[in-house]
Amino acid sequence: MVAPPAASYAQETVPPAPDFARVVDEGTNRSQVMVLAQHMTDVIGPRLTNSPQMRTAEDWAVAKFAEWGLANARKEGFDFGRGWSIERSSVRMMTPRALQLTAIPIAWTPATQGTLTAPVIVAPLSKREHFAAWRGKLGGRIVMISAPGATVRERTDAPFKRLTGEDIAKLDTFEEPRHDPARNARMQAALTFEEELDAFLKAEGALAFARMSYRDNKLLHGEGYLHRTGASLPGVEIAAEDYRRLARLAASGTPPTLEIVSDVSFHDGNAEAYNILADIPGTDRAAGYVMAGAHYDSWVAGDGAVDNAAGSAMVMEAARILKAMGVRPKRTIRFALWNGEEQGLYGSIAYIERNLARRPAPAARENALQTYVNQTQRYPVTPLAGYRDLAAYFNIDNGSGRLRGIHAENNAAAVPKLREWLSPFAPMGSGAVVFGETGGTDHQFMAALGLPAFQFVQDPLDYNSTTHHSSADTFDHLVPADMRQGAMVLAWMLLQAANADAPLPRNPLPRQPLPTNPFATPDPNAE
């Protein structure tokens, strides 16, 4: 029997669905996260800080936030250094036989001014103690600075990984925060070394340098850290297979001759880099704000897709979802796209220094990553008025992998709320709250101030094996369903934190440098 027609039901009288269902509806049925990620990667391309492509990306993001109706979509500048970009490049072996090599200019190295042709010399140089042995031998050469090693690594684990429950459980541990002066000294030495090497090679009359890719199978990266000054000599990273072939040929006879064309440019109009910020204003001005952030800048070998158009697109999509829902949160919800992360968390440190807390300035001019290495050791910390206002910060910077949970970042008191908020995502694979802290990205120095700043647990996918910083970091390595899930989790967590009765619990404001463990076992990798 056919049912009689039901009485019609005016659309506007449908009772609104609960927030969670609306986040899922907007985030699945009208998702834009892959459209956003594609624009950042395919259309704009890699977004090295202060490059022309990053300038385009900055304006595009501000315009998008404004188009969606967010308040105060803006750029906040900070001093960074020079812009740099690649127009064209080619590295060929000319003798003993003609061979096109797989290679890329290293960031912030200068152009070759046409074609540079010279024989190579293999001179492994990884610390200043190595200089003496090569003094007087490098003039007129392309210096191969990496020790090649003999063979490829035998990869017997899967390149594409999702976390098991056991993997996640291992993250749920407490490790005492400790300062490791020896490790910091080593990191600083490595950073200083890039400048020293550049000066040494130039003084020796070397024409250019080449280093070996740290991944096998023809992948490239091209990171460089001399963005303040630029390097003196053209430099290229050569695929491991090609580099090792050159080294073997050099060892067994006449050194090969390379031809390098590195058509790159510096862009010096404006040394400021910009964080992009935009708000959904809260109804209770005294309640502070919550924030999600991801770094927007990338390296240049690929298109900066998993690192970190993925996180940037999730942050933007969370903004779009919440705005489309018409939320009127108690606390302001802020969206941040950080800049200059890859060179040492410059953007988030600038935000902290401007809005959250100040630390004493470094004693002397610091090079690229020294601020990063030393950040937590400079005291006293002087909290600013904004320190009180930040009620929660969520960071995304581990690729497009599904959000499986969240790191409580040693903030024990926050665990129950984080667990409660995440719980509806159990059927989408998320829900774990693990105690351990994580570093190396933009929540790190907020958490180090005691602030409730968290990073998510993500499935690594092929991030570690293949894509991180590499020439394969392209849009097609993003997993769409995971990207949609991530944006929904982010939107939901922000909304819960914005509307919570109380802000998330905090750790104490730190009052002195981290203690050093006098009984620490020496690092077996230390030289």
Next chain:
Amino acid sequence: MVAPPAASYAQETVPPAPDFARVVDEGTNRSQVMVLAQHMTDVIGPRLTNSPQMRTAEDWAVAKFAEWGLANARKEGFDFGRGWSIERSSVRMMTPRALQLTAIPIAWTPATQGTLTAPVIVAPLSKREHFAAWRGKLGGRIVMISAPGATVRERTDAPFKRLTGEDIAKLDTFEEPRHDPARNARMQAALTFEEELDAFLKAEGALAFARMSYRDNKLLHGEGYLHRTGASLPGVEIAAEDYRRLARLAASGTPPTLEIVSDVSFHDGNAEAYNILADIPGTDRAAGYVMAGAHYDSWVAGDGAVDNAAGSAMVMEAARILKAMGVRPKRTIRFALWNGEEQGLYGSIAYIERNLARRPAPAARENALQTYVNQTQRYPVTPLAGYRDLAAYFNIDNGSGRLRGIHAENNAAAVPKLREWLSPFAPMGSGAVVFGETGGTDHQFMAALGLPAFQFVQDPLDYNSTTHHSSADTFDHLVPADMRQGAMVLAWMLLQAANADAPLPRNPLPRQPLPTNPFATPDPNAE
């Protein structure tokens, strides 16, 4: 207490060690297999049949065999086609943004004559039925002929593999040899299609074509099969990530413009390719000969290391080991480096036709791989005088991986002897004799004549995942200890077969084409 000095023992009166111990001594303590492989790869480079590099490789191998004192080191020519080589290449996206792509010219495509710049069109063309839809649309374009698909494959198995006992046990099965006319027809259509596509694109006024790499993560290959005539249009293979980006950009707006520089050359002086042969003469001329072989030619994206400098170096090293031992075998031991294998087993087929057995000539001129596809279906087979003489053939063509056993190739009667001969290698990981047959390389059409021709079971290492035909097929992907083991196994098996009382049992000379299974389940992949 110190022992009193022993009576001295003249070197020449030391009783000779048994043959097995001498193979191991020569093959480990004075191994040359990696030196040989390095010369073929690093120094000579890729060895595309009839390329200048292959000409160098041919002469080098003959000279090496002669230097070691092998008898009758020689080249045996057969008709192949044109030589071809790459001097320089570059593919760049020019609009919507400048980007150096990872790409390689496809074998036997012509040069661009300088720089070719044109917009792309994505026109997936994989069979002639697709032509109609694109007629009139390809003029002035670089035609992207592959369907790009959306994303990378998620590799959740290890790229580097060694076989387990269970893996090897699975190979020990009997499968009835069957002719599959539908499969052969599909293979032939695919082969014919390369010519048809070339003619179609030229007739349509297309300027060049591009196809997508079949591996992700920026690997390249560049195989092409028009070595008889050469292709009409320049063609490049583009890394999957770069190809998919082009396709997405083309789909979402103005098609990107590419700039292609393909500086390649044809070499037409001599259409003959050469197998390299050399002998250790036997003491009993009537007892026939045993033989080991590996194809020496390669593709050009890498240096043809695992495919197949590995096998070629093992064959040469086996010759060197046996010669250094001063063996005087009953049967002649012959060493063969085949040519033209990659285009359809040309070299081993030429050897068969000249020395072992004749099949009727093809009805009409056949293109590159048709001979290969049809070889076992042409009857009657006319054995030559040499048919009786070949007492055993051992082939190597699956990379540098350790020899774990041998395929009996459906020759049940040979199993006991093969097992006996291999048994001393159990502590080095070898010893399994598995029943199944293998194809696709140079023992195939000898085994198809009933001859005792075998291929080894090898650990795949990264052959399937990464190196086979790819730009990562370089010397550093060879595993030295495995290479040494392979050469020793080969030397030993040859010596056993050469000195055996009786030649290995054979299968019957085939008298008609393989039967077709009328009840075969249709191939679900057939279109």
